[in-house]
Amino acid sequence: MNPQINSLCDAAWAAFPVYQAKTNAERAAFLDEIANQIELLGDELLQTASAETNLPLPRLTGERARTCGQFRMFANLIRAEGWNAETIDAADPTRTPPKPHLRRYLVPVGPVAVFGASNFPLAYSVPGGDTASALAASCPVVVKAHPAHPKTSELCGAAITRAVEACEMPSGTFALVHGGFEEGQDLVQHPHIRAVGFTGSHSGGRALFDLASRRERPIPVYAEMGSVNPVFLFPDALTSRTAELAKGYAGSLTLGVGQFCTNPGILVAVASAALDQFLLSLVTELESAPAATMLHNGIADRYVQDTAEFASHAHLETLLQSDAAGKPALFGTTAAQFLAHPEVRQEVFGPSAVVVKCDSVHEFEAIADILEGQLTASIHFDKNEETLALGLLPTLTRIAGRIVANGWPTGVEVSPAMTHGGPYPASTDTRTTSVGTHAIDRFLRPVTLQGMPD
């Protein structure tokens, strides 16, 4: 056990009852102060993040607003009545046996370990949604910084620590550690850690899940691990909006150099003249996408390797060859081949997609049904195709956490009705979301007081 991690987890445990005993108003003020402190970092934060991640300043400016907005959203949530789901069953002394008074409410699970993501250095990293929702739930947080953006993480960690001090929270309320797999392993296995939030690859998330499940006292792991996010284009929509759909799809596929967990990597449509025209437009759009650098060399190398492998796959036709890391790639296949060959259904992290050409819309359901758990699934349809398209919903709601009608999956609203999660392997806990107010549920558990004085 790394002694620094051991002492930070002990400090988080010591802080837990003190932090939990703060009022909702005090914790809300603390969350607001974190948002203020992050904003006070000013341009230095944006420039540092841009230098470490290759993400452009406008994108990072937006991500900072989202990040601070999340802290303020959770501050407002815990200021309002009802966030802890209090339920009362009245006593009934006339019943035999007498019915006792019961009060159920939610309490924090304990210190939470958070693993920052590489693709959102702010909103899913040190000051991300996992940290904000855990702190809102009254859980101290220990974050392991993603090694791809250590300076950004340090700046954000220092801002949160200043908020801890300004709001007189116990010093163990928040801690930041750097390190690799061994440090992560120590953190997830520490007896004082009671839950884990993670955003990243399947191999990383599954490794943490396995460690947490094998503990003497198992703890939940909320790992959001991405997916291929299928898009189904119904024929009339494809015919009536060919150019618009090509432009929209190209935009969603290349947004953030395709490095989003909601990146739409599979497109399903019926072979037709409209599809041919759509693909011509799509290739043109993708070819003209501005050159962009990926998050780090590991991701770039992997992208080049994965797209090369797809290009040489016997059951894929190359529609657009990627000639460099970050350059879009497009492949084609048939429904029969897609169903028969699991390799072509794998996620490629980056702006690469597989177009599945069907003989008819009646093949859509089998394609949806064979897919693994997804964060999202999208359907594009014209008004007259509504019944047909909505007929896919039972299957799509079984495989995905969010179903988008006539829109694109990238761009995740931070709001009460959002679900950012889905059946495994999209996430390790399909009953939860990592975005929106319900993200707090992950770090709460119910307690019932029976016959207790007010």
Place this chain on the structure above:
Amino acid sequence: MNPQINSLCDAAWAAFPVYQAKTNAERAAFLDEIANQIELLGDELLQTASAETNLPLPRLTGERARTCGQFRMFANLIRAEGWNAETIDAADPTRTPPKPHLRRYLVPVGPVAVFGASNFPLAYSVPGGDTASALAASCPVVVKAHPAHPKTSELCGAAITRAVEACEMPSGTFALVHGGFEEGQDLVQHPHIRAVGFTGSHSGGRALFDLASRRERPIPVYAEMGSVNPVFLFPDALTSRTAELAKGYAGSLTLGVGQFCTNPGILVAVASAALDQFLLSLVTELESAPAATMLHNGIADRYVQDTAEFASHAHLETLLQSDAAGKPALFGTTAAQFLAHPEVRQEVFGPSAVVVKCDSVHEFEAIADILEGQLTASIHFDKNEETLALGLLPTLTRIAGRIVANGWPTGVEVSPAMTHGGPYPASTDTRTTSVGTHAIDRFLRPVTLQGMPD
């Protein structure tokens, strides 16, 4: 893979979309019909259960009412608006980018495997709370009968199957299998099973949790595994209500021959003349407890072995020697010894308790703090001790799922505000309850529809 289990799980999977597509009213009528069919089994059910479990008829009559009440409670729950937690975020087309319409609601996770308990042949077994809440959530159920009461299980299984037929539900909606560990293993590992409900021993629950976590696609296991359920007696309450508390405690400890997961196996009090008097009364009460046979030979043999081990333990004083399976046993120890020796904190399944004699109430917190996760903790206090007693709540809510004031933990209300669960090892998923309306939450997951027509 056992071919019968394989075919039942396939049938459950085939039934899933059909059962899910039924209306709430249809599913509610089905749950009500299950209750009717169980009642129609009449005395044969009670006599069969009594012969198989040694439980007396009045207790089983009460348990049948509870069992049927659970089905009717879930029927009423899903008839009412709001059970699927629908949340809407309105669209805002004036925002940049436009905010989409979002609708979040809960959907079933898929077929559920239920493992019946030995100590409640009805309410936590084939027609128990796990089955009722999973069916209410629109999940097909495959139950593995507990081998200790196969005929009772068959009767109940046939009653549920009659309800399936009468209500024209798909035949795979419910299935019952018999078997041992291997059949259980096959069931938990079947790819079409998406969650597990279990009530029983720690070794059994943990084995299922480990299997489920190691699947290619891990699934949640809701194992409720019992605990020692500490009771804290504050000094003035002990003095003012000595005889009443002794009688109450003896009643709770011996209820159902101590074979409840909420059985209060640890009693904590300050050494005093009142405690001496309490223990005298308690021993008298326990000695006069009517002779009763335990559920089955395995449990009886284990009880004799565990109480003999406690009787020979260097750090325990025998206050009442158990001379047979099912006969109460009482042991004494000091706070210092209790804190130093984990063995004396172990659960003995049956009417056996350890009394921890403290020097002062200030030792109560350390005792609570060292305990593992508990289903319940109870505190008895007089009005003037309220501040002192409620001072224990932060620690007790951290270790237990339900805190009982001036009452006993046995007797679990089936109602919205109940929590029957707790931190590990009381249960494998501390965020849930296996009793009351919230038990349905275990088998639901959120889905969000974005921009979808009504």
